[in-house]
Amino acid sequence: MKNCLTALLLLTFTCFSWAQTQATSVNFETQTITMAMTQEPPQLNGMKATDQVSIMILSHVMEGLTRYDRRGNIVPGVAERWEVSDTEATFWLRDDAMWSDGQPVTAHDFVFAWRNALKPQTASEYAFILYPLLNGEAINKGEMDPAALGVEALDDRTLHIRFERPTGYFDKLTAFVTYFPVRQDFFETKNQRFGADAEDLVYNGAFQISQWVHSASLRMTKNPYYWDRDNIHLNAINADYITADTRSRLNLFIDGKIVSTALDGETYKDALTQRFRIRRFTTGTVFFLEYNHREQRVTANLNLRRAIQHVFDPDEMVNKVLATPGNLPGKSLFPVWLKGKTDKFRQEYRAPEAALDLDLAREYLQKAKTELGLTAMPPLVLLVGDSPTAAKQAEYLQGKLKSTLGLDIKIDIQTFKQRLAKMTAGDFDIVAAGWGPDFDDVMTFGDLLSSWNLNNRGRYNNPAYDEQVRIAMNSADPKVRMDAMGKLQQIVFDDAVVLPQYEQGVIYLLHPELRGVVRRVVGADPDFTYAQVVKPNQTK
């Protein structure tokens, strides 16, 4: 009997592995694709999600009031139309928006989700993104009852929102995961297990999770109740592999097991010899050197920062030191892809550039020494992450500042958590930092250096800067807001608050038979929602 069982098990196992090996990256007949996740999502409770993989999966299986189209514009999601004014907003929900169990998505689901995400006991790291709602911040700090939140369901199909301050970009915020709806009755039956497993979620997006084998695979299938189901071509998205190792991902891609993989400085050479078409994409993240502006630090001195500004060449850094394609030289805190009034922000407000001028830089350094009353500058501590490229950049900067200004740099290499702790404690002179956007508006970068922002690790404090942020925050007029941001850009340059290094770009491979995949700077990345497998002979 035992033998029988073993044989049966063996048989199932063989069948299973046979089925596994048959799974290819794309299948035209079944419209199925297979991908690899860099890590397993810790959980899929949208109110708490912070990591990239969770956000990517959630954006496929859930939908907010609005969503981004493939060109990055805001289009209707659960809401079919909306009105946003300085003080309030109204969203009208579509009739055919359904949960995956056939129940309609109502305005109450949004009210419940937003109140819940702001509750202090939920401890959502992204709660701040709900602060534009009236009393949002006070509720999150436990000072007010969640019921006081400025959101109410006028009826099942109408959602009315009151703002704490004018939020012209509110329609963009509603596409973010923290703004996704949660159904109260379902949430309460699941209690603490909400989002922990495939059956512990109810879905309103284009797909639903049909199978989730923890630390092995995750399978998304088309949601039959999704309102736009006729335009969804893929029947299933299989995440059969979990690995962040670019080398093994490349091997999976070469073997035709996964549809897409990112490349790094070493693997791209193999991809070139394999004759794959390499694509590039700007992640939207800006990397910069942030100075410590605390009083006791020498980097609080403006002339020292200006001296460094006049010798650092972001162009050289990107082309010679990073030396992988896709990165753009950093010229501003605001990346090139941000939208301005009508055009791109950076087209409308050109970023000022410091001339590379060694004599001028030395003059500034001399001034700094006089002001600080020093004959020689003490060594500056440069805090960086522990990746190979980070160390290389740090050494480049060390050599550059030594050979041009005679400044000594001590490189402090730390792991991510340790670096964050040191950044928060202010235990650095210069830190190599990066900032990725949370939503598609200049404000996601603009308020970064305001005195109240906890992510302003250098504790830069300039009332003029804060004032411009407030002007932009308290207005819904694009011109007023963008003008204020343009002034911010100038302040960041004049005060040499941070030193932009580069805008990160990645290169990646994508299966040529898969069309319509969208890479995004905000939200789901990559987005397979409207993707489609084309016939093999259609590709050239």
Place this chain on the structure above:
Amino acid sequence: MSDSIAPSFTPDYTPASHGHSVEQLSRPSLSYWQDAWIRLKQNTRAIISLYIVVSLALFTLAGPLLWQVDPALQDLNQISQAPSFPKRALLADPYERWQPIILDDFPREPETYVDVDLMPAPTGVQPLGEPTTQQIRLRWEPVVGAGGYSIYRNQHAPEGINDLGLPLATTLGGNEISYEDRLNLEQRDYYYSIVPTDGFDEANIYTTIKVLPTIAITRDEATQRGLIDADTEIQIGDPLSLRFHPFGTDYLGRDMLARLMQGARVSLFIGICAPFLFVMFGILYGGFAGYFGGQLDALLMRFADFVVALPFLLFMILFKIAFGIGPGESGVLPMLIALVLLGWPGTARLVRGQVLQIRNNGYIDAARLLGAKDSYLIIRHILPNTMGVILVTLTFAVPGAIFTEAFLSFIGMGVAPPTPSWGSMCNEGVKTMLSHPHELIFPATFISITVLAFNLLGDGLTEALDSRMRSR
């Protein structure tokens, strides 16, 4: 028989004359050291190793005097160069930031998106200005319906749409019809392909152009590198020789030879200082324990056992903290101390064993009976007889210490950048092992040769200093 006859006979024996006549030595007598040296000289491997060790010392100490190149100087025009003869370059104008060509009379984004598969390939692709390794500038004619252009670069002629090479950039509008490439340019053929996009999707058509840049260096850089004087005769466009890097350069264009010399200082300093110190301490400790023996010996040796059990890496980290070695400061001193404090028990045990053995020999007892004091016994009899063991331990400890240094620098616990050591150079080199193998091969070879040389020399010394093998 009473009348005795005076004895009159030749005696069989005569008393020996008083004098010191020992066997005649045909050759001058050899001391222990002379004999050892003679036997070492017969050992070819050991002698070669000795020469290597001596040349390493010269390389480290005299090398920087002959090869006066700053090991921290970054030459970003010559990144990751393999060993080669000096290159010639043209003197170029200083780089000026360049604004891309943007047409005013052409739409940035097409009014209606056309099917990307129907888009024509760009025409009139041509280089703008002279292509050099400073910059390659391209321009082309706008394509109707385009919302941007993707620029690819390859090192061989593309064989199809999937073989265009590296995606360098995508311009932001259909009216932006030029691109400047400065990405790590070398003197080789580049095949640039321009693909029109509708601002989002790329077309399946492309135009390729082949460009061969000439090596160029700007006047500022040339002056900074000391290639020309400020009041030089050399004009823009004239050729000049670039810095010669016989061992190539590393990932930031720093001279490998100069770095190897500087790295040798750290590696050999640790490699020789640490063993010397801990062998010294081991001799004293082991000699003391072995000579006096008994309870004291047992106690001392149990303590040595305890030290053996201490984890080296942990202590290294603890010392680093205890010494207040902050981030970005060299960890060589704590490394030395940790090595000395934890390395001695091996030597101590060996010396103790040897001393115990010698102490029980007959000549020691004889000397003691003749009234020799402890100090005389130690200096005259015991120490010289343990010398062989000591020297051998020392030579074997050197490669061990060099290896430890290399390992610690490899994991980032050793020297602080920009100071190189052979271990940290290997650490950097291994990242680009496939594309630029020389960055790993050189320091790795130096470590291997040094370790091998010290090991073979130690082997030779073992044989040469073994008194049982003395030549007769």
